[in-house]
Amino acid sequence: METEIRTLGEPGFAGDDCVLPFEVDGLDVRGRTVQLGPMIDAILGRHDYPEPVARLLAEAIALTVLLGTSLKFEGKLIIQTKGDGPVDLMVADFTTPGSLRAYARFDADRVEAAERAGTTSPTELLGNGILAFTIDQGAYMQRYQGIVEMKGETLEAMAETYFRQSEQIPTIVRLAVAELFDKDQDGNPRHSWRAGGIVVQFLPQAPDRMRQPDLPGGDESEGAEGFHITDDDSWAEAKALVATVSPGELTDPEVGAERLLFRLFHERGARVYPPVPVFDQCSCSRERLGEVLGGFSAEELAESVEDGAITVQCEFCSTAYRFDPSEFEG
Template structure:
């Protein structure tokens, strides 16, 4: 017989860079929550992104971690935005069971103009485009991809629309990013990134209780099919919406304390945490295989002074190959 999930207080606190699955039996809610510290800071510091870009990518990483750690198989979950704004590409890649990598692409001149004009909200930086979630179970399997338009003002709102369209499960997503300035033992002050997030979903035994109103049809059209929200979900959603950014990111609050604050009256239970690591999947051997597939003309065009250098966009590792290593036989 399966053992019941422990209640809060029966496990050590997860701490940073660990996703905490939870269940609120009294509200028929399940979800996952996380605070990211050193792992997130390492990714963002490595690329030295401008502050607005780093914030967007941090939110994308939190969302990817929350969803990726729910995979029940060896595979990948990839979040990707493609849009026409100053930040035209965000990619966050989770490889089960625990590895995360991410990068952003932006137009430096367009970004500077947006910052100067005060246009730094997520929808202003991303512009019009799409958000795609891709699930890859590996070789000999078909990829699954869900796509939603970047119609919301925040990634949090866009993710909510994605769940509404794709999974049709009442879902509330919260994301938060913070910058800390920490004084070290040497007396120097250092900048640190933190982020946190939560996904809560309504999963009652009776599926008809999950019905939701239709989404608006666009051009200001209101949802045409009104359905009363289940009382338990309305309570859970309202509680999740009370979370502020400080609670999501403050290490002195912590994931378990936040869950207790929200749901203790309804019986919140937590499951063992799942760690996440800043770990890229690139390697010299993988890149050599790719380069070995080039034609002699392509190798000659790519090479400089008898060698080829390639830098991973995710982890910024540079690999160097002599032409003789990859040239066609």
């Protein structure tokens, strides 16, 4: 079956919760953009996160679906942060072709203190630590993991550093989150979340055109000027165009993914591919958790019993599974 490719301006609209791949031959760039609506609202609403934590996790989700939908095999992309900030752990887990689950672990007292102090930027919530990109191709393939150190950077900047260091691909990442307050048909207050993002990468046929300055090695003498390579003209133009995107354009359903791409790249002849739908879909199951509990010792099982049953709650989707201890006897 041939892949459908459409020039911007032709009929079609990706809509919410669909990642839209595109390419701009005139600039030698490819990318993906997305607007997340009901899916991300369900994930965040399920946990009732504090507002700054919800925003941070929404950015991670948008980044994960943008990168995860580019996988060409059956597998997983897991993006995880681990740091010393109020949000000490954050995980977004994408399984091909389009299942996403995510959660954040945080210290409620520290988050509340940060809100009072007005120190709730992503860098302040995450603190120092690592951002890990893990690609899992299944049980018979070795996992690949790329790690970026968190040093007071945004998720956007850390993702760009990862592609520069690990993939050696010039990359631009823009992420945005919106919290909406309106009323339903009966006039009752209603609250919802939206998120959006765009990833643009420079992929010319001549690899030497992709070259960027090396990162500092730390052994240069003080005051020395580092070697500088000027950006390729096409890449410089692409970066300048993406820099004009506002957070509102990434999340506003009235703009939409295709209209945004048309505004940015129509003069260069942008083309879009079929959108890839993404879903709020956890991979937990009673059978899998039963297998885990089956590996517990009799003593560990006894310690897990409460009110005559063993109850396990999934951290991602909050589903509670109840087991009778007799299921694991013998």
